[in-house]
Amino acid sequence: MNMSKDKSNKNIIQKEGLKAPVIRIGALQWIKSNLFNGIFNSILTIVMLLLLYKIVPPFVKWAFIDSFWFSTAKECSAGDGACWSIIPANIRFIIFGFYPHELHWRPLLAMIMMVGLLLYCKNRDHWKKSLIYIWIAGLIIMGLLMKGGLFGLTSVDSDQWGGLPLTLMLSVFGMVAAYPLGIVLALGRRSKMPAVKTVCIIYIELIRGVPLISLLFMSAILFPLFFPQGVTVNKIIRAQAAIIMFTAAYIAEVVRGGLQAITRGQYEAAESLGLNYAQKMRLVILPQALKIVIPPTVGILISAFKDTSLVVIIALYEILKTTRTALADPAWMGFSPEAYIFVALIYFVCCYTMSNYSRRLEKELHS
Amino acid sequence: MQNSNNSSSTGNAEQKIPFLNDPKIRSIIYQILTIGMVVLLGYYLFSNTVTNLKRQSIATGFGFFEKEASFEIGESLIPYSAADTYGKALFVGVLNTVKVAFIGIVLTVILGTFLGIARLSKNWLVSKLAAVYIEVMQDIPILLQLFFWYSFFYDILPPTREALEPMKGVFMSNRGLAFAVPEAHPAYKYMAISFIVGCIAVYFLRKWAKKRQEKTGQIFPLFLCSIAIILGLPLVTWLFSGAPHRMNVPELVGFNFQGGLNISPEFGALLLGLVLYTAAFVAEIVRAGIQAVSKGQTEAAMAIGLKPGQILNLVILPQALRVIIPPLTSQMLNLTKNSSLAVAIGFPDFVSVASTTINQTGQAIEGITMIMVVYLCFSLLTSFFMNWYNKKMALVER
Numbered sequence: 133m134n135m136s137k138d139k140s141n142k143n144i145i146q147k148e149g150l151k152a153p154v155i156r157i158g159a160l161q162w163i164k165s166n167l168f169n170g171i172f173n174s175i176l177t178i179v180m181l182l183l184l185y186k187i188v189p190p191f192v193k194w195a196f197i198d199s200f201w202f203s204t205a206k207e208c209s210a211g212d213g214a215c216w217s218i219i220p221a222n223i224r225f226i227i228f229g230f231y232p233h234e235l236h237w238r239p240l241l242a243m244i245m246m247v248g249l250l251l252y253c254k255n256r257d258h259w260k261k262s263l264i265y266i267w268i269a270g271l272i273i274m275g276l277l278m279k280g281g282l283f284g285l286t287s288v289d290s291d292q293w294g295g296l297p298l299t300l301m302l303s304v305f306g307m308v309a310a311y312p313l314g315i316v317l318a319l320g321r322r323s324k325m326p327a328v329k330t331v332c333i334i335y336i337e338l339i340r341g342v343p344l345i346s347l348l349f350m351s352a353i354l355f356p357l358f359f360p361q362g363v364t365v366n367k368i369i370r371a372q373a374a375i376i377m378f379t380a381a382y383i384a385e386v387v388r389g390g391l392q393a394i395t396r397g398q399y400e401a402a403e404s405l406g407l408n409y410a411q412k413m414r415l416v417i418l419p420q421a422l423k424i425v426i427p428p429t430v431g432i433l434i435s436a437f438k439d440t441s442l443v444v445i446i447a448l449y450e451i452l453k454t455t456r457t458a459l460a461d462p463a464w465m466g467f468s469p470e471a472y473i474f475v476a477l478i479y480f481v482c483c484y485t486m487s488n489y490s491r492r493l494e495k496e497l498h499s
Numbered sequence: 500m501q502n503s504n505n506s507s508s509t510g511n512a513e514q515k516i517p518f519l520n521d522p523k524i525r526s527i528i529y530q531i532l533t534i535g536m537v538v539l540l541g542y543y544l545f546s547n548t549v550t551n552l553k554r555q556s557i558a559t560g561f562g563f564f565e566k567e568a569s570f571e572i573g574e575s576l577i578p579y580s581a582a583d584t585y586g587k588a589l590f591v592g593v594l595n596t597v598k599v600a601f602i603g604i605v606l607t608v609i610l611g612t613f614l615g616i617a618r619l620s621k622n623w624l625v626s627k628l629a630a631v632y633i634e635v636m637q638d639i640p641i642l643l644q645l646f647f648w649y650s651f652f653y654d655i656l657p658p659t660r661e662a663l664e665p666m667k668g669v670f671m672s673n674r675g676l677a678f679a680v681p682e683a684h685p686a687y688k689y690m691a692i693s694f695i696v697g698c699i700a701v702y703f704l705r706k707w708a709k710k711r712q713e714k715t716g717q718i719f720p721l722f723l724c725s726i727a728i729i730l731g732l733p734l735v736t737w738l739f740s741g742a743p744h745r746m747n748v749p750e751l752v753g754f755n756f757q758g759g760l761n762i763s764p765e766f767g768a769l770l771l772g773l774v775l776y777t778a779a780f781v782a783e784i785v786r787a788g789i790q791a792v793s794k795g796q797t798e799a800a801m802a803i804g805l806k807p808g809q810i811l812n813l814v815i816l817p818q819a820l821r822v823i824i825p826p827l828t829s830q831m832l833n834l835t836k837n838s839s840l841a842v843a844i845g846f847p848d849f850v851s852v853a854s855t856t857i858n859q860t861g862q863a864i865e866g867i868t869m870i871m872v873v874y875l876c877f878s879l880l881t882s883f884f885m886n887w888y889n890k891k892m893a894l895v896e897r
Contacts, residue, residue: 176620345842353857357864444642445843452643452646469651
C-alpha cells in the first residue's frame, strides 16, 4: 500500500516536480483514505459490505419488521419473525423469580438503590471515607428490603429470592466481601514469614487453578457435610461464600501487582518514620497500591458479575435460570433465542457501562 | 519507639529488646498462630465431615473406581460401554475435556490473532467490526453464550430430514453437523508419516540455513522451501499411492446421519461458544502485544533494508510474542476451566461424568477432590509448557 503511494509520488515528481499535498477532507476523501486505500483494503471492504448485506437485512427483518411484541404464543408460532412477546409475558418472573408477586416493589426498590449507589460512586469527588459508611448503610437497607421481617415488612424466605436482584446481590456482596479478604491474602503472599506466605500461596494458586463450578459444587454438596448436625446454612449464602472465596483469590493477585509496583523507598520511608506494619500499610502503601489497581479491579467486578450466571448449575434462580424456567413452559417452547438475546442485552448494558467507566478511569488516573 | 528506648539507655549495653517486641520472636508467634488456625479449621471441618459421613453411612475411599459405572456416555474417544468401570468412565471424561480444550485453544489462537490484527487494520470498516465483536463477546457471560448456541442447534436448525446443506457434503441439522470425509485408505497413513518426515526435515533445514547465513551471509529462501517440503511430500505420497479420492458422504438413515464425520450439537455448541468467547480476549491481547512494539523498530528494520516479511518475522513478532505469551497462557487456562461448563449443556466432559459419579455413589468428597486435582494438573501442565516457551522467547540479556 505504501509502495503504490511511493510509486505514484515518484511519477508525479518526475512529471511536474513536487506538488502541494492533497487536502484530505470531505466524505469522499474520508471514504477513500479509510476504506479504499490500496487494493487489498478495497477488496476487504467490499467483502465486508457483502457480508453485512447478507446478515443485517434478514436480521432486521426477523427482529423488527416481522416480529411480535405483545402477542400470544400461538400468534408467534404462525409468523416468521422474532417473538419478543415471550419477554413481556414473563417479565416479572424473569426479573424477580419466585419472590411473592405483590411484594415485587421491594426488590425493585433495592435494585434502584444499588444502581443509585453505583452511580454515586462514579464521581471521584465522592470517594471519601463516608462512602464506606454509605455503602454499609445501603447494603443493610437493601438486605432488609429483600428479607423483610422488621418495620412491618412481611418476611420473605431467602429461598424465594431470584432473578436480577439475586444476580446483583451475588456479585456486589461477593465483591464487597472478597475485597478485604483479597487484600489480606495479597499482604500474606508478600510477607517475609514463610508459613504465612506458604498458606496464602497455596490458597491463591489452588483457587485460581480450579474452575468456579467446582467450588459451587463444593458449596452445594460439601458445605452441609462440613458443619455439625443441625446447623443448616441457606443455599444462597453457601453459593455466596463460594463466590467470595473464588473472587478473593483473583483480587489478591491484582492487589499483589499493585504492591509490587510501589517502590522500595516508600516502604523504607514509612519505616524510618517509625510506623509499625499496620500503620505502614494502611497509611502509606495500600492507598497508593490500591489506586494503581483500580482499573483491573473493575475488570474483576465485571467478571464476577458475569460469573454469577454459573449458579444456574447448582439450581439457584438467578436471571438466567428464571429465563430458562420461563422457556420450559410448553407454550413458549422454541423461542429461546429471543429470550437469551434479552438477557444478553441486560448483561451487555451492565458490563459495557462498567468497562467503559474503567477505561475512562484508567485514562484519568494516568494523566 | 524502640529507637528512643534504646537511645535513652545506651549506658546499659545489656538491655535487651523486650521479649514481645523482638521482630524474630513476633514473626514466629504470628506463624504459629496462622498454622494453628489453619490446622484447627481443618480439624474442625474434618471431624464434622467424618461424623456426618458416618451418620449418613456414606462409603469413603476410591474403591468405586473398580465398580461398574452402568451409565452411558454420549461420545467418547475410546470404546466405552455402561458395563465398564467408573475409572474408565472418568478417563473418558478427561479425554473429552482434553479434546475440547485442545481443539478450542488452537481455533481460539487462530481466530483471536486474526481479530487482533483486524482491530489494528487501517481499513475503518474492518477495524470497527472487530471492535464491536470484541466488546460484545466480552460482555456476555460464557454460560449464556453456550445456552444460546445450544438452542441454536436445537431450536433454529431444522430436523435431519430437512437438513441444511450450505456446501456439498456438509449437513446442518438439530442433530449436529455432518461432514463428508475422505474414505479410509492406507494412503492417508503414509501421507501422515510423510508430513511428519517433512516437518523434521524442515527443522534441520532451518538449522542449516541459519548456520550458513551466519557464516556466509547468504539468505536461503526458507519459507518457500519449507512450504514446498511440508505440503509437497504428502502430495507426492498421495499421488504415488494411487491418488484415492472417494469421499465418505454422510447419508440419512432413519433419523440420523450415517457415515462421514459427525459433530454432536453438544460438542458443537461448546466448542463454538468457548472459541468465540475466548477469541475476543485473545484479540485484545494480540492487539496490545503488537502495539507494544514501537514504530521505531519497524522503521529501523526498514532502514537496514529488510523486506516486509522479514520485518514481521525477525523484528516485530519476537518482541510482540514476549508481551503476548503470559496473558495468552492465562486465557488458554481460562478456556480449559470454562470447558467445565459443558455440564450445563450435557456434553460428557470430566466435570459432567464426575457429577454423575457423585450422584450415583454419593461420594461427593472424592468426586470434587478429583475435579479439583484434574483441573490443577491441567493448569500446571499448561503453565509449565508455556513457561518453557516463554523462557525460550524471553529477552536474552548480557
